[in-house]
Amino acid sequence: MVKEIERAGIPVVHICTVVPISLTVGANRIVPAIAIPYPLGDPTLEPTEEKKLRRKLVEKALKSLQTEVDGQTVFED
Amino acid sequence: MNKIRVVHYINQFFAGIGGEEKADIPPELKEGFVGPGMALNKAFKGEAEIVATVICGDSYFNENLEKAKAEILQMIKSQKPDLFIAGPAFNAGRYGTACGAVCKIVKEELGIPVVTAMYIENPGVDIYRKDLHIVSTGNSAASMRKAVPALVKLALKLVRGEEVGIPDKEGYISRGIRKNVFLEKRGSTRAVEMMISKLKGEKFLTEYPMPNFDNVEPNPAVKDISKAKIALVTSGGIVPKDNPNHIESSSASKYGKYDIEGVNDLTKETYETAHGGYDPVYANEDSDRVLPVDVLRDMEKEGFIGKLHRYFYTTTGNGTSVDNSKKFAAEFAKELVSDGVDAVILTST
Structure with missing residues (x-):
């Protein structure tokens, strides 16, 4: 799906837990997530802390969308 | 022994x-x-x-x-x-x-x-x-x-x-290894034979299948995120409660498009995941853990982003064939373009 969206001309960031799969699938902007059942959360945290964590990931994803990339790029910390 | x-x-x-x-x-x-x-x-x-x-x-x-x-x-x-x-x-x-x-x-x-x-x-x-x-x-x-x-x-x-x-x-999957072997007929003869088979519409087996390069070049970055319309897409199967369109828990044959106008937070009363193949407890409790609507709404209010697109697109990635996923996305990507979406966040479990 990432590739088809990119092909349509829209920049896309893939937030995913299993980065090797995303690389194989052909995503160009990749942001590693937390865990498979909760990529953008952590049930062990307090709700406010959890939301902060999610916000950080989304900010990172938005930053990747504002970054020019030349081929597949994983946005680590 | x-x-x-x-x-x-x-x-x-x-x-x-x-x-x-x-x-x-x-x-x-x-x-x-x-x-x-x-x-x-x-x-x-x-x-x-x-x-x-x-x-x-x-x-x-x-x-x-x-x-x-x-x-x-x-x-x-x-x-x-x-x-x-x-x-x-x-x-x-x-x-x-x-x-x-x-x-x-x-x-x-x-x-x-x-x-x-x-x-x-x-x-x-x-x-x-x-x-x-x-x-x-x-x-x-x-x-x-x-x-x-x-x-x-x-x-x-x-x-x-x-x-x-x-x-x-x-019976194993091709590893892309080439090996030199001697054959009775030389290359030119084999090539002509293949060509003739092809012209006759008969089956022939290529000796060197072309690799399938299908990488898509990255699109240019978003210039001004504070004016951008951002859409959410997920393969994590987030759907309105009770999965109204019955998206399959695996090997999905369809995707969903759902209106989130006025939705500020995905709660356990309103949204859930249709995805099989991962423990759904956490996503059912709070679907924002897969589809971060709450955070993007906040950012929209703060002017951090221009707008969160009115619809999100969703399917289950579990065992869904590459052909189906391609078909889904090729279809909804057209809508995203005509709706003036500037960038997409796609989340996967």
């Missing part, structure tokens, strides 16, 4: 420990065969024996990749195996990547023959096909009966040091 010592790797599901709720179990070593190992052991007909089985949860493995690999390698090493087998993983993505990763490290560190088995669309295939012999299977465990003899035959060939033939004949 002593029996060939085999160690087998399987996930929590095939070990009968449990489904997704047990996918986070750390690796453990069990004596003898477990689950599908029984059929493998029988097919060895006494020539080889599964001396131990390593079991690991799929989520644990993929979320703790380096640690899990090291732990599992130690367990395997302690059994002094002559041969290592993982799977079959069929179309289970995380299981397939785990089988591939373990096979690769065992091959490199212990120097023994390794073999695994998967369905051609398993993401483990693309990652590891160059490094490993991966026996080609059907897409579900229903094809276990066909997979076992093929897996055993190739494994025994490898451990005996016999020559392994071409992928089509031996």
